[in-house]
Amino acid sequence: MVTAANYRVTVTGADGLPVEDAVVELLPEIPSEADPETAPLHNMSQKNRTFIPFVMAVTKDEQVTFPNLDRTRHHVYSFSPAKPFELKLYVGTPREPVVFDRPGVVAIGCNIHDYMQAFIYVSESPYVAVTDTGGAVVLAGLPEGNFRLKVWHPWQIGGQLESTVTLPAASSDSQIVIDIQRQEKPAPPPAGFGGFGL
């Protein structure tokens, strides 16, 4: 095993502004198996009728729980081919987490609140992360070798971006520009019917 390295990627839009919520995945030539024991449990919580986070990256076979922090019930579902599922009306955390066993993008919605939207990116590689508000992501513990670099964003125009990276690279800091259509992140409407708090 070669010494692990960190690789920092900054994603910006065509407008030069940093892009938050972009998924960056480095896919090694030789697939490396993630350790199922150490697989983390992700939380896609619902608070104030909003999925948090908006975009989540998980590696294949990892589990995600959908804790409901609101007083209202939610009916979380996805019809995405990567993982169709449905968590019927529930309060609190559903008993069973959902295992995302196929790589792909899973669009999450709520059948009660149509405006709630979130995305779970299921990666093949364990080297995957979501950019912060500065558009930056740091992938740590990377082995040497050639990687396929994939960048995805829900608002992306023209499909997933792919390139190749060889590590260790001359610069561990890489800048990637993607074409996106910026919009407001899904948020609940200000007030429901005459100020009912839902």
Add this chain to the structure above:
Amino acid sequence: MNSFRNRLVMSLVVLLMLVQLVTAIFVLNAAHREQSVQQEKSLDVGINVFREVLANRSQQLSQSLSVLSADFGFKRAIATGENETILSVLENHGSRIGADAAVLLSPQGELVFSSLPGIVESDVNALFKLATDSSTSGIGQTLAFDNGSYQFVMQPVKAPTLIAWVGMGFMLDKQVAQQAKAITGVDISFISRDRSGRYAIQSTLGATAQAYIVPRMQRLSGLEILAAEGFPEHFLSFAVRLNDRASDLWAVLHLSNLKWEENFLQLRNTLLSIFAVTLGLSLIVTMWLSGSLVRPVNTLVQYARKIGQGEKPSPIHKAPVELQVLADTLTVMRDNIESREQDLIYQSSHDSLTGLFNRFAAKRHLAAEGQQLSGTLVLMDLKSFRHINDTIGFANADTLLVLFARRLEQLSPAPDFLARLDGDAFLLLYNGGIAEEELHRALDILESPYPIRNTDISVKIRTGTLSLAEHGGSVGALLRRVEIALMQACQEDARIVAYRSGEDEKYQRELSIISELRRSVEQGHFYLVYQPKVDIQNGFCSGAEALIRWEHPEMGQIRPDEFIMLAESTGNIDLISQWVLTEAINQLAVWQQKGMEIKLAVNLSAHDLVNESLPAIIDQMLKEHNLPARYLAIEVTEGAVMKDPLVAVGVLQRFRDLGISIAIDDFGTGHSSLAYLKMLPVNEVKIDRSFVKDMLTNDHDAMIVQTSIALTHSLGFNVTAEGVEEQETVDLLKTQGCDIVQGYVYSRPLEAMEFTQWFNQFNQLTEQQADHHESIA
């Protein structure tokens, strides 16, 4: 008819009609405009309501569709591709909201499902465009498909990302139109045009109206901008384009304007009837008014016309002030004209100096009397009035005439008519006649002295009278005859001369002769005759006297002593003398050529003797014919010479100088003195026939002749005896030493041809006798 009244009526009626016409135009226009505005307002309301209806339907559809698009089962069915489920959900929801069509598109715009039969790619594209266009998403749009027009709404299906587009449409059919009509109260037609350009119509209008519209679809584009009438008839129509992207779908709103039109027609008819009644009434009123206005004018016109015709109509009273002024003026004018006319008549018939009637009035009076005229006409004339005039001056002479006139007026017996003809000629008419003694007494009074400027002026009066019973005739003839009588009184220096029969005819004849003279000279009615003059001492005919004759074609032979005197007194003698001289010299020239030695004597008048150019003229004439002057002789009377002896002697001297011999004619009849005779450049003296004629029986005459011959010879002149008719006289004259004899004893005056013959015979005979005597001797 161009009368004042008609003009008045016409003007008022025309004015009224004009006002009515203008009023009608304005009222009807305003009404029409107002109606149009109201109609358009109504139509606008209809259009707005219609749009509202469409929008409501669209909203309803949109809401219903959003229920569908949010349905979890529907989403799952789409996400999982359960086509059967999708279809049943669409049908279910479609029927629930009463939609006529449903479609499902993929997020990329591919057709997944459609209930519309025969949908084509362009339709799909139109639907996809409707779905993705943010301006129409959710509110829908109207689209035309093959089987009809639909109000369509498209909505996304999100799970939570976009997984499909679902759309539903309401068909715009007659039923919709009916519903809209129920709400808007306006007829509605949905008109669509398919790709091949065919129009389809769904309308609440009746079949005939629709049939009217269909072939006139090209008007649609205009109707989108401005509502217009006549699409179809009796409707105000406006087109609303339902498809913003293509001109293939319209909703046309038809507002019936039948009611408006009826209202308009009713208004128009009401106006017309009001105007007709007004016009009729005003015509009557105007006629009546103008009648009362014009009546005084007509009266005035009649009045003026009568005045114009010289009548004297009764004056007009109580006319309107202006017309009364006119009428009064006319009356005054008429009176003025009348008085002026009377003045004129007076002036035209009266002599301004004496106030007596004038010649004009006299003629008129005589003419008026006509056949009834009788009595005596007296014409008076102041003797030598010119002389009086020159002596006492015109002003005093006028005074004299006036005084004379006054005396005439006071004459007894008074004349029935009295006039001053001119100058000093006064005409009196005594209808009952006046005896000569009475007239003499009257003249005595008239001739008594006239006191003028402290001087007594006496006048002598000459009077001509005409007995009208004897010598009636035309006015002109009457005046002429009395004038002739007066003229004779003047000539005869008689106080009273009555007109004698024939005087007038003589006078007329003289007038004719005078007027005919010149024409006869020109037309050759004059001719010369020649009386031989025989040298009794030698028995030869040595000369002739040329005598003028006038044969007038109508008046016959006119004697020289008649016309010569008239020619002299009228100044025409020149003409005669000239003719005689020319003719005589021509004849002389003829004889000269024939070798006849004749001295031709021509008579000249007193007038010729004062014509100082005459000798030169005669000289010229002689020279033209190459005649020696000794062949021409001139005979003048003593009297002629004595008129202006100085000039006459000069002229005669010139003749003598030319070599023309001169004879004194009619010697012994005048008052000529021997002193004059001595002074005259004379060659020959002719003893008048009055002495010669009776010398055989009258010793006195014989003595006179003898003495005259002796005297003449003593003065160195030849002697000619005229009017010798008997041979014994010739013999006596011969013994007394007379040189030449002229008379019937030898020959009457002969015309040129005869004279030539006679001359040749006579001289031949004399020669023979001479030869005979010689032979005897």
